Amino acid sequence: MTTDAIAFFLDRYGLTTGDLDALLGEALAAGGDYADLYFEYCRTNALTLEERLIKTANRSVAQGVGVRVIAGEKTGYAYTDDISPASIRQAARTAACIAQAAQSVGPVAVTPQAKVHDLYPQTETGDDPPIERKIELLKDIDERCYAADRRIQKVQASLTDEWKVVMVATSEGVLAGDIQPLARVGVVCIADQDGELRAGRAGGGGRRGFGMFTEGELAPEALAREAVRLAVLQFDAVEAPAGPMEVVLGHGWPGILLHEAIGHGLEADFNRKKTSAFSDLLGQRVASDACTIVDDGTLPGRRGSLNMDDEGHPTSCTVLIEKGILRGYINDYLNARLLGVPRTGNGRRESYRHIPMPRMTNTYMLAGTETPEDIIRSVKRGLYAVQFGGGQVDITSGKFVFSASEAYLIEDGRITAPVKDATLIGHGPDALTKVTAVGCDMELDLGVGTCGKDGQSVPVGVGLPTIKISEMTVGGTQR
Structure with missing residues (x-):
């Protein structure tokens, strides 16, 4: 400030x-x-x-x-x-x-x-x-x-x-x-x-x-x-496979799936109103113990960072999920007061014409210990999703659908042909429980994210290390 x-x-x-x-x-x-x-x-x-x-x-x-x-x-x-x-x-x-x-x-x-x-x-x-x-x-x-x-x-x-x-x-x-x-x-x-x-x-x-x-x-x-x-x-892309399979998400921008499928569900207003798939789950396991997820508005120079939120409160690094256990939500003044919890500095608004509400800043999963190469080698048959386009998420049910703008087949531990028109279909909390490997290569996106909520848009950041999900439904045409 x-x-x-x-x-x-x-x-x-x-x-x-x-x-x-x-x-x-x-x-x-x-x-x-x-x-x-x-x-x-x-x-x-x-x-x-x-x-x-x-x-x-x-x-x-x-x-x-x-x-x-x-x-x-x-x-x-x-x-x-x-x-x-x-x-x-x-x-x-x-x-x-x-x-x-x-x-x-x-x-x-x-x-x-x-x-x-x-x-x-x-x-x-x-x-x-x-x-x-x-x-x-x-x-x-x-x-x-x-x-x-x-x-x-x-x-x-x-x-x-x-x-x-x-x-x-x-x-x-x-x-x-x-x-x-x-x-x-x-x-x-x-x-x-x-x-x-x-x-x-x-x-x-x-x-x-x-x-x-x-x-x-x-x-x-x-x-x-x-x-x-x-x-x-x-x-040169082939038709995307279809059906349940192992999925590897690349580092960086694929964190948008984390932002949409999990992050919105951890905003305090949805949980106070009991409309989130994560409502009443504080202290419970909602992910594998390989997953620690934070929202951090204090990263220098990042698109989603702020010295203070739009209510004048300093931003912070908030642990949302720690080794698979749900630890907290991101909140603004109103929801923190009504829930009786400390503010996290996430009260954000699009402009002076809009009311503030709990919004993410830079949301990402912490790095693990495995190399991306070892994660790929561990997959017999699956999909490697590197970039994402659009997607839809239902906050209440936790269900999501995302299109992969860059993805590849993984066959016998090797990345082979690029695929086209692949979609990932899943359930936010369920997908996190199936994370079986987390890479050492956590990276934030290059600064392109814009988040929409209740008609308001604000700049955000996302990040992810390479991760493996043991099973996720892939929508495609090749069987």
Whole structure:
């Protein structure tokens, strides 16, 4: 957290801490247990290159304040895009009317909080290089894709970056702020072989400077090479097998299956309402003893990391499952209070227009001791899933279906032919109990994840070591 963010709002909009105290008092005028003000200023740039031309170039600024009042389990929420005491006061009165209660807290006096994390660069104006440099990056990716393989017929490259400043004031006296940079680059290649079209995708980013796109796996040559590889790989793919079999998940992005099939079910609101497959299972075995899963919002520079959550509470590393035993849920202020447990710093929202709720940050499984090579060698017949596309999950039942965008047959301990159109079908808690090997190669994704919940989207990270699941249903055509 940083006082620079607090000064940004107080100086820019002519506010004082006394104004914040008065506005919080207004929010609690009709009664309530708690109130907070969420201030946001967000500058976003977006570029898209297609057909070797810049097709779109957008720059936007959004600003506003959300006011929340909590009374028991009832929440009142209102927002305004006019950051002035009069407009915020009206929003506070609206939220108060929604959540009015018989009693309220006493006078409020907010105090700036001490800095807890410093996970990403924070500057007064943000790292915003000239647009010419951004266009040059996209053109470099574009040219490298076409040059890599004559079958590439279409390339779309995109770059989005934002500089967000947030400030949270609460009726408990907390005044916290943060400056949050975020950038992401993506590329999609369409390859054509005798009329058959296949797509390959690559991308990544994080909460770091523009320099992250000049080296390593996010450099233009690496992104182009990966997108082209995935596109043309599918021309040699055989039909996917079908039926129950051993499945090996590769490291990194396959953690998206963990995020969707297990992570959402460990969010506190679903468990408080008893709508999760993991409800009432704290302290019980829900996975094999090889599985330890955490949600960690404190990893420097990662897409899912934050110095503080959107309620002004420092993020943390929360152990969800420890050696197969369910240890806890991720929560926000409301659900932690109602469940009587400590906050984990996972209260997140898409913008000031949205109410916060428990959301993941960077969710991953800790590394084991086995090598990926040994895990592959242990499989007689199975599927090796390296990359995933879309999927569907039912939080209540725990059932999921995921499509594998890159997968291979494993035959007699060897990776053989690539397969196409493979899907993985399973049940979250059940799948975890069948994890029989965990690799030593845990890796986080490159920074492409966006999580949706109740109409809100937030950036997240996922991670996984190579793991073996003794049995999972694979949907395909080959039997």
